[in-house]
Amino acid sequence: MPTYRDEGVVLRTHKLGEADRIVTLLCRGHGKVRAVARGVRRTSSKFGGRLEPFSHVDIQLAVGRSLDIVTQAECLHPYGKPLASDYALYCSGETMLEMADRIVAVENEPAPSQYRLLLGALRVLGQGTSDGPRPPSMILDSYMLRALAVAGYAPLLDSCAQCGSKGPHEWFSPSSGGMVCSRCRPSGAVRPSPESWELLSAMITGDWVATRSTSQAAVRECAGLVAAFAAWHMAHGLRALAMVPHD
Known part of the structure; x- marks a missing residue:
C-alpha cells in the first residue's frame, strides 16, 4: 500500500x-x-x-x-491550547476551521495559499499580532476576507463593483461584491462609517498597525459586513460564526 x-x-x-x-x-x-x-x-x-x-x-x-x-x-x-480557556478565541478559531473546510471544496487538490492563511491566522489568534493583541473577531474577519480573496471573491473597496467608477463611495453591498456608488446601489445596501471602510481595507491586506486604535463600534460593524459578504458568496452562513462574541 x-x-x-x-x-x-x-x-x-x-x-x-x-x-x-x-x-x-x-x-x-x-x-x-x-x-x-x-x-x-x-x-x-x-x-x-x-x-x-x-x-x-x-x-x-x-x-x-x-x-x-x-x-x-x-x-x-x-494551536488549540491557547484557545481552549477563552470563549471568544475558541469560537473564532472554530469558525476559521469551518471556513477552511468549506472554502476548499475539492479534496486532494493542492491549496497552498489557503493552508498558509489558516496557519497564520491560528498563530495570530493564539499569540497576537507583532503590533500587540487584537480582538478575536477582528482577526477572524481578516482571515475570512483574505480566504475569500484567495478563492476569487475579494470585495471591491476602492471602486464601484457594478459600474467600476472610482471611489470612494458610501455604500456596501454583499450581493454586488463590495463598494457601490449611489446610482448602482441595490436594495439592502448599507452605509458603513468611514472608520469601518478603513478597517475593511486594513484587514484584507493584513495591515495590523492601521487597526491599532480602531473603535469597538467599527469592529462590530465590520463583523456584520464580513459575515453578510461571506454568507452571500459561500451560499449560506457559517454555523460557528453565530457564536463569536463581538464585545
Missing part, C-alpha cells in the same frame, strides 16, 4: 465505528484530505490527542480505496 507524508491542520473529526475516527485535514501539499485514524478513540492509541481540531501535524498516510489511512502523526504546533 503506497504511502505519502505531508503537514496539515486538523479541521474536524467524526466518529467511525467503535474506536476509529475520520479526520479532515488541510494539508500543505495535498489540499483537503479525509483519512481514517484507526483506534484513535482507545486510551492506548498511539496517536493520543495529536489528531484533534486545531492541531498542526506532520502526518504519514497510506493510500486507501475510498479514504486514506493515518499511519503516523506528530504534533508540530498545538
